[in-house]
Amino acid sequence: MADTSHGIGGLTYDKSKRSLPNELNIFLALVIIVVIFEILGQVLPYMNNQSFLFDTRGRFDSIFNEARLQIIILQVAIIGIIALGVTQVIITAGIDLSSGPLVAATAMIAMSFAQTELVNGFPNPKALFGSWAMDLPVIIPVVIGLTFGAFIGFINGTFIAYFRIPPFIATLGMFLVCRGIALWWSGGNPISFPTEGYAWIGSGMMPVVWFVLLAIVFQLIMKYTVYGKHTYAIGSNEDAARMSGINVRRHKVTVYMIASTLAAFAGIVLSSKAVTAQAGMGEFYELFAIAMAVIGGISLQGGRGSIIGTVLGAMVLGVIRSGFTYIKLDGSYQLMAMGSIIISAVILDQYRQRNKA
């Protein structure tokens, strides 16, 4: 019975035995995709030996085609901010479909408190409220917008955690409600001409700055705090989490509130970047945000995934989009190809997980 007489011999904490992080695979995929586009640029007859990644015409100081890199990351930054929240929701084995319309609704609401009284010396033609809501300090529309987002998230979370509505249904309902709010807020009219302060939030590369900052903050939170650990635990085994004394319901509400607040912030950044707010904004954003998380190796069953993965997933999506434009692929083909890539990513990931287990 040698096997049952125990000693410390079998106990190890061996750092070297840690398996490689899943994120490495996504990073490799990103590199491979870039290389493919680089090769296509050389090979395709109509491309005239262009380079996807590098600066071949001496336009920039560095060797890279900075303009393209900027556009790639700028394109994904705003949806990326949403994806940071969606990632946390999916890790709890939930889903959030309401983020796209929430972006539009928040954009409308925040922008209506961020308008200037005078445009080129004339009264603001798009003014929604009277002069009491004009030229307010930038903090006011931002706080109003974020509070609205947190409130929507609170309702989502409450219905899901306390009334046991499946997340898909609860957030699908909120999807429609938010789109309705966006239309109703100004009767369908666009809201424009924000104050300088508000316009700064999404100006230039600011969306990228926000995206990177928030990604770092939430990566640290998910990895090093009790909040993060409990989020993973709930997605991994909700019963175990409950029996371990985690207040699962309250935690879920918090997660949905954080996700919706992030989506609301994306709405603020988007309206600031576009210098206008329209009820139709943010179409399909919720789906692209989910796609980013999925490409980033998240499991819709919960318990698995990471913020870094989602950031890489966002980059993959951005590179693919930019790359398709680069090789002059028609927009309709782009959508088809992107859809196929998302599905392939999941198939690959599942295959890899099965082999690992």
Add this chain to the structure above:
Amino acid sequence: MNDDIILKTVDLTKHYGGVHALQGANFELRRGEHVAIMGDNGAGKSTFVRQITGVEQRTRGEVIFDGKPVHFDGPLDARRAGIETVFQTLALADHLDVPDNLFLGREKTKWDWLGPFRLLNYKAMRQDTLDALEKTGVKIPNIRNTIQNMSGGQRQCVAIARTATFHSKLTIMDEPTAALGVQETAQVENIIRTLKEQGEPLILISHNMRQVMDLVDRIVVFRRGRICANLRKEETDGQDVVAYITGAKTQPEYEVAEAV
């Protein structure tokens, strides 16, 4: 009140609608004592445990733990009071590693002023995990492994190590070896013996007669939601216990309850 008694239930009863899953259970457990609960499927064993640990709220009756009447709102409440439970369905998070699971819901933290965003003290939890596993004699090749990559026996050992780590006043195990192989079962039984040596009381729910006869001091038999026998191990044997389980025999002091 006798100080020697760690857990006592009086007339503990649970009805699920019209189903009387547990009827008037009077039960006592002394400090350091290991008691097995046996009975057929649906006899009320797990129901009994669920009332004690606060997973469900009892219909009627009293639970006296450590000299005080208690009313746990949930398993966490019970755990705070010092009752550790290894559930029939393993309460482990598959995607987390061993220290994470051991400390789930009671993480060691620092910077507590950050509220829900307080930081995890990974280093302390890792060290405590190694100490705990050493203490219980559990062998796990690498505690950084996630639970999903472990065998059933290793999982069960983690679950049991969790209960043994936190110096509980009472440990409850609900069929801890039901799904395990021979060697894994032996390992779990060794942990139970360690608990016995350390004088920690245990309630063991098990169908395994050999195991029960090997490990415990006393056997309480449940039948159709009632206790029907309370047997000292020295005064009984396997056949006798089976007779009580199947209903061929009932101890005289429990006869009254049987007349329905």
